[in-house]
Amino acid sequence: MNEKRHEQPGAARVGVRAPGASLAPGSVVGDGRYRLLAQFGIDERAGAHLWRARDGQLRRDVALTLLVGDPADAESARMARKTLERAAHAAQFHHDGVARVLDVLSLGNGITSSEGLLGVVVTEWTKGTDLVDLVAEHPVAPLPAARMVGKLAEAIERAHQSGLVLGLDHPQRLRLTTDGTLRLAFPGPLPDATLRDDVKAIGAVLYLLLTGRWALPGGPAALPSAPHTPNGRLVPPRALQPQVPIELSALAVRTIEDGGHGGIRTSAAILRALEMAVEAEERTQLIQAQAAAGVRPDDDGTIWTTKRPVKDRARRRKLALGVTALVVAAVAILAWLGMLAISFFQTDPDTGPPLNLATPTATAPPPNSAAPPPPPPPPGQAQIGAAVVPTKVSVYNPDGDGDNTSRANKTIDGDPSSTWRTDQYNQQFPTVKKGVGLIATFNDPVNLAKVTIAGGSADTVVELRTADSANPDLSATHVVGTATLNGPSTDITLQQPQRTQYVIVWITQLAKNGGKYQSQIGELTFLPAT
Numbered sequence: 364m365n366e367k368r369h370e371q372p373g374a375a376r377v378g379v380r381a382p383g384a385s386l387a388p389g390s391v392v393g394d395g396r397y398r399l400l401a402q403f404g405i406d407e408r409a410g411a412h413l414w415r416a417r418d419g420q421l422r423r424d425v426a427l428t429l430l431v432g433d434p435a436d437a438e439s440a441r442m443a444r445k446t447l448e449r450a451a452h453a454a455q456f457h458h459d460g461v462a463r464v465l466d467v468l469s470l471g472n473g474i475t476s477s478e479g480l481l482g483v484v485v486t487e488w489t490k491g492t493d494l495v496d497l498v499a500e501h502p503v504a505p506l507p508a509a510r511m512v513g514k515l516a517e518a519i520e521r522a523h524q525s526g527l528v529l530g531l532d533h534p535q536r537l538r539l540t541t542d543g544t545l546r547l548a549f550p551g552p553l554p555d556a557t558l559r560d561d562v563k564a565i566g567a568v569l570y571l572l573l574t575g576r577w578a579l580p581g582g583p584a585a586l587p588s589a590p591h592t593p594n595g596r597l598v599p600p601r602a603l604q605p606q607v608p609i610e611l612s613a614l615a616v617r618t619i620e621d622g623g624h625g626g627i628r629t630s631a632a633i634l635r636a637l638e639m640a641v642e643a644e645e646r647t648q649l650i651q652a653q654a655a656a657g658v659r660p661d662d663d664g665t666i667w668t669t670k671r672p673v674k675d676r677a678r679r680r681k682l683a684l685g686v687t688a689l690v691v692a693a694v695a696i697l698a699w700l701g702m703l704a705i706s707f708f709q710t711d712p713d714t715g716p717p718l719n720l721a722t723p724t725a726t727a728p729p730p731n732s733a734a735p736p737p738p739p740p741p742p743g744q745a746q747i748g749a750a751v752v753p754t755k756v757s758v759y760n761p762d763g764d765g766d767n768t769s770r771a772n773k774t775i776d777g778d779p780s781s782t783w784r785t786d787q788y789n790q791q792f793p794t795v796k797k798g799v800g801l802i803a804t805f806n807d808p809v810n811l812a813k814v815t816i817a818g819g820s821a822d823t824v825v826e827l828r829t830a831d832s833a834n835p836d837l838s839a840t841h842v843v844g845t846a847t848l849n850g851p852s853t854d855i856t857l858q859q860p861q862r863t864q865y866v867i868v869w870i871t872q873l874a875k876n877g878g879k880y881q882s883q884i885g886e887l888t889f890l891p892a893t
């Protein structure tokens with residue numbers, strides 16, 4: 364793999380100047396020990412300049428994180444000391460996913476004020492490719508991207524168990540090694556970096572590999588920023604690259620975004636989710652490879668490794684004639700048995716009037732009498748009125764792009780057989796995402812008392828929620844009812860009518876079918892209180 368360098372504008376010519384110093388290729392730092400060779404990036408947030416250098420004493424290449432600033436600035440000097448302290452602690456940590464810290468230099472201990480530096484972190488040099496160059500032409504395929512991030516997540520988990528923050532929330536601090544794994548090549552966490560920042564960085568790196576865009580603030584100018592929806596939510600990778608599996612797309616977004624139900628906040632949770640996503644993607648690729656090779660599952664799930672059995676037309680015709688003859692014979696026998704039954708129970712005029720088999724308490728209503736009125740509703744429950752139809756129904760998915768959005772309005776077309784379906788998932792909610800649902804919008808607020816769901820997938824668990832807008836955060840909605848779908852239709856009756864203009868049918872658990880997870884809804888009926 365060719366090793367590349369990503370230069371900052373003007374870095375090769377001038378770099379950053381300070382009194383009596385110039386950072387440029389050929390310059391020396393650290394009391395003349397390290398000769399600068401090439402710059403690989405700048406983390407502007409910390410004034411950290413990332414260089415490849417030559418160790419003149421040990422005659423080997425090293426990676427330098429140069430903390431550039433004014434020594435007279437007390438705040439800059441304090442932040443630099445904090446970064447150096449954290450880097451020194453990381454020197455005791457060893458993992459293939461993190462370059463080994465060789466030395467930490469500070470003012471008066473390896474560097475002088477004339478060099479214009481506040482500190483230097485020296486680490487072993489990592490051969491490979493700059494992460495920016497890796498995605499410059501096109502994003503990385505989903506399966507390799509997941510594997511790359513998995514190795515990095517392992518290092519994060521090990522470090523966090525030791526109480527260490529690694530500080531990898533800048534793409535130019537990472538490099539792809541010659542064996543295809545990601546590595547933190549320029550350690551040196553920001554003074555205020557937290558464990559959560561490391562976790563968010565894993566999601567941002569996954570997002571970058573899948574889309575070529577950086578989703579955290581403070582990234583390099585060479586990388587485009589990740590787009591956001593009008594309500595400020597991060598656009599999922601799948602919306603930018605349709606070949607990205609739903610699981611990986613949701614994992615990236617849930618890891619980066621703060622707050623909310625279902626977010627991923629630990630590296631251990633990321634590792635588990637990545638393992639499942641890799642397993643699902645490998646299985647999908649195996650099925651696709653089998654299909655390309657002519658190895659296809661039959662209708663009953665059987666896989667024929669050569670070819671399907673030959674279907675003989677003559678044999679099929681004989682079989683059809685035989686089945687027809689059996690059906691005719693069965694009908695004749697049933698008709699004969701029916702005649703016997705009628706003859707047995709028919710009244711014989713010589714034996715008197717037929718027996719009265721009615722129970723004494725079962726009395727028929729007198730002719731032309733009015734039917735009894737329906738029972739009143741239970742105390743405290745509102746009287747239900749005629750159904751109201753929303754102006755539209757759309758897919759509600761706070762994690763980003765929705766499922767099967769073009770068919771959402773099928774749920775209010777009056778035909779339960781025309782359905783809306785979720786996407787098909789390899790894992791159950793909330794492992795993949797918090798959930799997905801439908802949001803109904805009415806012209807005017809309605810005093811909602813009951814919702815009927817027809818044609819729904821059995822064992823699907825739903826929450827009925829109300830909202831104040833057409834695109835709310837899930838945390839801003841209110842649960843007013845829950846149900847598990849079962850049978851042709853399921854009613855969700857509210858304990859108290861709710862006046863609202865926006866109603867969400869939120870799926871929290873999908874129906875399972877053949878190892879996959881997917882649910883459908885045929886028709887939604889909204890009933891107000893009178």
